[in-house]
Amino acid sequence: MKLFPIRGGIHPEYHKELSGERAIEPLPLPQRLYIPVQQHIGAPAEILVAEGDLLKKGQVIARRQGAVSAHQHAPTSGIVLAVTEIPAPHPSGLPQSTIVIEPDGRDDWTALPDPIPDPFAVAPGTIAERVAESGIVGMGGATFPSAVKLNLGIQHRIETLLINGAECEPYLTCDDRLMREHADAIIDGARIMAHVLGAPRIVVGIEENKPQALAAITVAASAFPNIEIATLPVKYPMGSERHLTLAVTGLETPARKLTADLGVVVHNVATARAVHQAVRFGRPLIARVVTVSGGAIRTPRNIETPIGARVADLIDFCGGFAQRPERLIQGGPMMGTPLPNLDVPVVKGMSGILALTAAEINDRPSDPCIRCGACVNICACGLTPVELAAHIRHDDLDGAAKLGLLDCVSCGSCSWVCPSHIPLVHYFNYAKGALIAQDRQQRKTERTKTLVEAHAARQERIAAARAANRKPKATTDHGVQA
Amino acid sequence: MSQTVATISGPFAHSTNSVQRTMLTVLLALTPATVCNLYLFGWPSIFLFGVTIGACVIAEAVSLLLAGGSLTRTLTDGSAILTGWLLALTLPPWAPWWIGVLGAIFAIPLAKQAFGGLGQNLFNPAMVARVALLVSFPVVMTAWVAPHPLFTANAPSLHDAITITFGGQIPDGVTAATALGYVKTELSRGIPVFQSLAEYGHQSTLPYIPDLMDLATGYKAGSLGETSAVLILAGGLFLIRRRIITWHIPVMVMGTLFVMGTLFNLLDPARFAPGLFHLFSGATFLGAFFIATDYVTSPVSVRGQLIFGFGVGLLTWVIRTFAGYPEGMAFAVLLMNSLTPIIDQYTRPRLFGRTRTGEPLPIKVPS
Numbered sequence: 012m013k014l015f016p017i018r019g020g021i022h023p024e025y026h027k028e029l030s031g032e033r034a035i036e037p038l039p040l041p042q043r044l045y046i047p048v049q050q051h052i053g054a055p056a057e058i059l060v061a062e063g064d065l066l067k068k069g070q071v072i073a074r075r076q077g078a079v080s081a082h083q084h085a086p087t088s089g090i091v092l093a094v095t096e097i098p099a100p101h102p103s104g105l106p107q108s109t110i111v112i113e114p115d116g117r118d119d120w121t122a123l124p125d126p127i128p129d130p131f132a133v134a135p136g137t138i139a140e141r142v143a144e145s146g147i148v149g150m151g152g153a154t155f156p157s158a159v160k161l162n163l164g165i166q167h168r169i170e171t172l173l174i175n176g177a178e179c180e181p182y183l184t185c186d187d188r189l190m191r192e193h194a195d196a197i198i199d200g201a202r203i204m205a206h207v208l209g210a211p212r213i214v215v216g217i218e219e220n221k222p223q224a225l226a227a228i229t230v231a232a233s234a235f236p237n238i239e240i241a242t243l244p245v246k247y248p249m250g251s252e253r254h255l256t257l258a259v260t261g262l263e264t265p266a267r268k269l270t271a272d273l274g275v276v277v278h279n280v281a282t283a284r285a286v287h288q289a290v291r292f293g294r295p296l297i298a299r300v301v302t303v304s305g306g307a308i309r310t311p312r313n314i315e316t317p318i319g320a321r322v323a324d325l326i327d328f329c330g331g332f333a334q335r336p337e338r339l340i341q342g343g344p345m346m347g348t349p350l351p352n353l354d355v356p357v358v359k360g361m362s363g364i365l366a367l368t369a370a371e372i373n374d375r376p377s378d379p380c381i382r383c384g385a386c387v388n389i390c391a392c393g394l395t396p397v398e399l400a401a402h403i404r405h406d407d408l409d410g411a412a413k414l415g416l417l418d419c420v421s422c423g424s425c426s427w428v429c430p431s432h433i434p435l436v437h438y439f440n441y442a443k444g445a446l447i448a449q450d451r452q453q454r455k456t457e458r459t460k461t462l463v464e465a466h467a468a469r470q471e472r473i474a475a476a477r478a479a480n481r482k483p484k485a486t487t488d489h490g491v492q493a
Numbered sequence: 494m495s496q497t498v499a500t501i502s503g504p505f506a507h508s509t510n511s512v513q514r515t516m517l518t519v520l521l522a523l524t525p526a527t528v529c530n531l532y533l534f535g536w537p538s539i540f541l542f543g544v545t546i547g548a549c550v551i552a553e554a555v556s557l558l559l560a561g562g563s564l565t566r567t568l569t570d571g572s573a574i575l576t577g578w579l580l581a582l583t584l585p586p587w588a589p590w591w592i593g594v595l596g597a598i599f600a601i602p603l604a605k606q607a608f609g610g611l612g613q614n615l616f617n618p619a620m621v622a623r624v625a626l627l628v629s630f631p632v633v634m635t636a637w638v639a640p641h642p643l644f645t646a647n648a649p650s651l652h653d654a655i656t657i658t659f660g661g662q663i664p665d666g667v668t669a670a671t672a673l674g675y676v677k678t679e680l681s682r683g684i685p686v687f688q689s690l691a692e693y694g695h696q697s698t699l700p701y702i703p704d705l706m707d708l709a710t711g712y713k714a715g716s717l718g719e720t721s722a723v724l725i726l727a728g729g730l731f732l733i734r735r736r737i738i739t740w741h742i743p744v745m746v747m748g749t750l751f752v753m754g755t756l757f758n759l760l761d762p763a764r765f766a767p768g769l770f771h772l773f774s775g776a777t778f779l780g781a782f783f784i785a786t787d788y789v790t791s792p793v794s795v796r797g798q799l800i801f802g803f804g805v806g807l808l809t810w811v812i813r814t815f816a817g818y819p820e821g822m823a824f825a826v827l828l829m830n831s832l833t834p835i836i837d838q839y840t841r842p843r844l845f846g847r848t849r850t851g852e853p854l855p856i857k858v859p860s
Contacts, residue, residue, distance in 0.1 A: 018845070023506055102501045181506060253845065265854035266846035272856050344506040365505075373507040378570065379612040381512055384793035393842040397793055415844045415851070423504030430510040431612075437502035 012214075012239050015261040017254045019389040020246040021424045023181050023345070025220065026371075030304045030311040031184045035192055037315045038328055043092070044112040044319030045356035046072065046083050047099055051148040052155045053079030060110060064091040067121035069295050072110055075143065081156045081359075082146035085121075086297040086317035089114040100322070100341055100358055104351030112319065123293035130290050135164065135207040138290060142207075145289035146296045146359075151175060151186075151250070151279035152342055154360035157286065160278065163271040164208035170274035172210040173259055174201045174283055176217040176224065177243055177250035180343025183363045185300040186280050188313045190217065190224035193284055194231035200283030202235065203290050208276055214259050215280075216241040218249060247345060248422040252277045254391055266418055281362075301357060303329045307336035307366035316357050322364055323353040336366035344372075345423040378431040386425035386435065392418055396425040396435045403442045408449065411442050419443075512611075515737055515788075516571030522731045523578060523783065526724035530586070530717040533640040536654030538586035538717060541593050544658070545584065548597030549577030556606035572611050576600050579619040582718025582779060583823065584626075587638050589661035592630065596622040616830045617790045620823045627823070633661075637714040639669040669714035672774040673819040676766055685763035690770065718779040729782025738786040741795055745802025746781035746809070747772060753810040765814060775813070780805070780822035790830040797833075797840035804829040 049055035056073035066072065066085040073083040092113045096106035124141065127133055143158035163169065174197070178186040190197060198215075205213050215232065217225050219242045232238040241259050243249050253264045255277060262273040270277060281299065288294040297318055304311035309330030316325060322339075326332070340347040341361050350364070357364075386396035394415050402411040416439060425435040531539050553573035557564050580596050600622035608614040627634045641647045649657060649664075656662055670678065679689035713720055732738045755768030771777065776784070785791060785805045792801050805825045812821025843849050 018842070021508075023508070262857060263854060264846050265856055266844070267853055268846070268856065338505050340503075340505050345504040347503060347505065349501055349505075367505055372505050373509065374505075378512045378566075379610065381515070381572075381612045381788045382791075382793055383515070383788040384798075385510075387793045387842065388795065390842070392845040393847075394844065395793065395837075395841050398837070398841075413851075414841070415847070418844050418846065421502075426502075427504050427506060428508055428510070430508075430512050430515055432507060432511070434502065436504065440502045 012241055012259075014241060014243065014258050017246070017249070017258050017391055018393060019391045019424065020248065021389050021427055022245070023247055023427060025181045025245075026304070027182065027184050027187070027220065029182065029308075030302050030313055031187060033184075033188075033312050035185075035188050035300050035313045035315050036328075038317065038320055038325060040087060040114050040116065040118070040317070041320045041324040042113070043321070044086055044089075044114065044317060045097060045321065046086070046110045046112065046319045047097075047356065047358060048073045048083060048108045048110070049099075050083070050154060050318070050358040050360065051081040052153070053077065053081070055108065056080060056083050058094055058108065058110065060091050060094070062091055062093055065089075066091060066112060067119050069123055069297060070121040071144075071146075071295075075146075075156075079156055079159055081148050082144065082295070083110070083318075084146055084295040084297050085112060086319055087112070087114045088117050088119040098351050098355055100350060100355035100361065102348045102351065104355075109356070123295075126293050127290050130203045131206050135161075135209065138203060138207045141289055141293075142286055145285070145294070147282060147285045147289060148296070148359050149279055150281035150285065150299060150359060150362070152346070152360050152362055154358075157278065157282055160276060161204060161207045163269070163276055164210070167271045168274055169208040169210040169271065169276055171212045171214055171260060171276075172201060172205040172208055173255060173270075173275055173277040174213065174215040174280055175250055175252070175255055175277050176215055176221070176228065176280045177255060178221070179218060179245075179247045179250040180345055180347075180363070181247075182304045182365055183302045183343050184304070185302045185313055185362055187221045187224050189280055189284060189300055190221070191227050194224075194227040196284045196287045197280050198228065198231040198235070198238065198283075199291065200285070200287030201238070201278075203286055204276075204278055204283060205237075210276065211237060213238045214241050215239070216243050216249075216255055216259055218243045218245045220245045247424060248391055248420070251391065251420055251422060253420075296359060299357070299359060299361070301325060301361055302363040303365075304363065305336065305340075305365040306368040306371050307332050307334050309333040318359060319356045321354050321356055322350060325357065325364055326353065326366070332366060334368060337369040337372055338365075338367045340365040340367060345427065346421065375432050377429075377433045380431055380433060383430060385428045385430065389424050389428050391422065391424065392420060394419055394425075396439075399442075400433060400435055400438050403438045408442050408446050412446060416442055417446070512570050512572070516575050518735055518737050519575055519732065519783070520571065520578060522728035522735075522737075523582070524728075526721050526728055527578070527582065527717065529721050529724055530582075532643050533720065534586035534638070534717065535641050535643045535648045536651055537649060537657040540654060540658040541584060541586065541588055541590065542578075542581045542717070544590045545581040545593035545596060546574055546577035548594045549573045549580070549601055552597045552601035553606070556602045556610075560606065560610070562610070567611065570611065573601060576605070576618045579718070579779075579783060580622050583619065583623045583716050583776065585634060585636050585638070586717050587657050587663050588633055588636065590658050591661075592626060592633060595629075596626055599625040612789050614789055615833070616827055617784060617787050620784060620826050620830075623823045624827060627818075635674065636663055636668055637671050637674070637716075638663065638667050639714045640720070641667070671715045671719070671819065672713060672770070673813060676770075677813075677819040680764070686758075686766050687762050690766065715774075716776070718783075719774070719776045722773050722778045725778040725782065729778060732782060732786075738782070739795070739798070741798040742786045742791060742802040742805075743781040745799050746785050746806040747777060749803050749806025750777060750810050753807065757814070771810065771813065775820045776822045777809075780809070780826060784822065784826050785829070790826075790833060792833050792836045792840060794837065794840045794842055796842075797836045800836055800840065801829050801833065804832065 054077040092111040098104040099107035139161045147157040148154040339350040600618040604618035604621035751768040754771035757765035758767040808825035809821045
């Protein structure tokens with residue numbers, strides 16, 4: 012199919028050969044599972060269980076609250092050991108409410124919702140509700156609750172459902188393996204989602220460095236004339252939602268709008284499979300495929316792991332470390348974040364666990380900027396990182412904002428390409444955070460000002476009222492005196 | 494700011510490129526032409542080349558010591574060597590040693606470090622030095638010689654070379670005009686350009702017929718960097734292939750120069766030199782590929798680079814054709830350097846999802 016060019020982009024070393032040829036393997040059931048109540052964008056789920064409760068596999072243990080939230084389910088049967096706070100898989104390592112489960116080894120399923128045998132005959136709302144009840148979130152890493160995204164069809168006319176199989180991050184092969192091994196489930200999930208969205212057309216976008224996945228998906232989709240396969244050029248960040256939409260449809264999403272405003276909704280391949288399982292079998296999202304890779308891992312693997320297994324369990328399953336890792340990352344090396352330690356659990360959005368050596372990261376102290384312009388040429392968002400950095404260095408955050416700082420998607424291409432090794436993304440993240448804090452402070456100040464003014468006005472009114480009350484009295488007094 | 498906050502942002506992968514590697518690649522690209530010309534102009538040129546680069550490195554070290562910065566890291570980035578190398582390529586090959594030393598002082602402490610060091614200078618340091626030397630010492634800076642290849646009968650011996658470089662005495666009868674200089678002088682005497690072009694070469698000590706071949710191979714009078722156009726061109730193409738530079742600036746510089754030359758030559762061949770002559774003489778290739786493309790002093794965006802290259806080409810032609818100096822590349826580059834910040838400001842790429850003015854794009858409703 013005809014593709015549209017996207018601006019910029021880079022060609023990092025992909026290292027996908029480390030794990031790409033290894034079939035998905037299930038993780039042996041760990042001793043403990045740790046289920047954080049917030050594994051998604053939105054409100055944390057409300058805990059429904061207490062210490063000592065017996066759980067069945069698939070049972071809801073924390074319930075979504077509010078419009079944007081997601082259920083958590085028990086990944087296996089067992090007992091609740093504790094409801095406590097442990098460090099979250101986040102660079103801050105801050106503690107988060109977590110349900111600790113000791114599996115009983117029986118893996119007994121709870122009574123699951125009935126399978127929906129013909130989802131295309133069922134109202135879209137019913138399916139979206141099933142997706143919500145199954146705790147499904149965007150599994151590409153963004154972890155936005157999928158049901159909310161499926162309901163975009165209510166307010167928008169959706170023309171195209173775009174299934175994202177680009178997997179443009181280096182090292183990661185979990186989506187590649189899923190497409191090779193579960194192509195039918197992905198296509199079925201995609202068709203169900205298109206039905207919910209009311210989208211007549213489905214496009215599966217896959218980078219051309221995954222020929223087996225392309226072949227498998229092409230075969231699986233061949234029976235359905237409304238599904239097209241887009242063979243994408245290998246280029247980072249092709250998998251970015253807006254850039255993928257542009258490459259496949261030629262539509263450029265306006266700033267601060269959604270792709271849905273242009274009639275396009277993007278879902279990840281793993282999400283499509285999760286929807287298939289929820290609708291066809293009533294199974295909630297309690298496991299995911301994680302790529303464990305990097306030069307410091309003895310045997311890189313693609314592991315189907317229950318949510319809540321510790322990162323250490325997965326690394327042990329890969330034979331541990333072959334050498335001391337310089338950095339432990341969750342996600343890919345471009346947009347992933349450092350793991351605070353090995354005891355944090357696998358969560359729904361964790362696509363990869365990477366133990367990288369110093370040589371792989373190739374980081375070093377930064378040199379002065381020589382204005383080579385590489386960052387300007389490769390920025391897929393059309394930013395001028397060299398200028399942004401100069402403004403931020405001089406604490407001119409508003410100047411940086413005027414140049415489009417908040418349009419930056421933090422893809423990391425500029426930092427990757429910089430010959431001076433300037434941590435540009437770090438600058439931008441700092442500045443974005445500072446701008447948000449500044450904005451919050453300003454709103455607070457304005458609110459205080461309004462309150463003070465209201466208070467002053469009230470005081471004045473009271474004083475005026477008092478004076479008014481006193482006046483007749485004073486006249487009377489005067490009268491008496493007179 | 495970044496000193497107090499631990500770097501926890503990605504990416505956790507980087508390209509293998511570095512400042513040092515970039516500089517070394519440029520030096521590598523300059524090597525063939527330089528070696529060829531050092532051979533053609535012999536020992537005096539080798540002395541001057543060494544003195545200029547050495548003086549630049551020392552000037553850089555002294556500046557850094559005075560500024561209290563890190564010596565090793567900055568000195569090893571190769572930028573001072575590159576500045577010295579480029580400056581040496583623009584000097585008359587038999588110029589005395591102090592020209593190289595003064596040039597280094599203009600280039601490094603004044604044009605580079607005073608602005609804040611690597612990456613901060615507004616003007617190309619080598620060109621600042623060349624222009625400062627040219628206006629201060631016009632006689633020395635225009636004492637060009639014809640090639641005297643090493644190991645030939647005409648070549649100055651090591652002893653002669655010491656007298657030339659360190660004694661500042663160029664023997665009589667060896668100086669020669671550059672092609673650009675000759676044509677300009679003859680024109681001022683009323684000799685039409687086509688005639689002087691045909692005569693050029695008979696004026697030199699070498700019995701050769703002036704044609705494009707000679708201009709290209711370097712067997713003519715001129716600076717180290719202007720005489721072997723073909724090797725400089727090869728080095729430039731190597732830089733493009735290695736993705737150190739892109740084609741935009743060089744093609745615009747050469748294209749503009751060629752088009753202007755050709756156009757005006759067609760109008761009046763007695764007054765204006767042809768486009769090919771402009772292309773193959775003077776510092777056209779060195780300027781287009783190695784000087785105008787200097788990262789620090791040229792625009793960062795592709796559109797900016799196209800405008801910049803056009804400006805350099807146009808100004809070079811204007812200065813060569815109408816001004817008092819036969820060669821205008823250095824002036825053209827410096828003039829355009831001063832415009833770089835404003836070019837950068839007006840040639841930023843369009844932001845994704847926004848119009849050129851920064852407004853969000855209108856929503857196109859799918860048909």
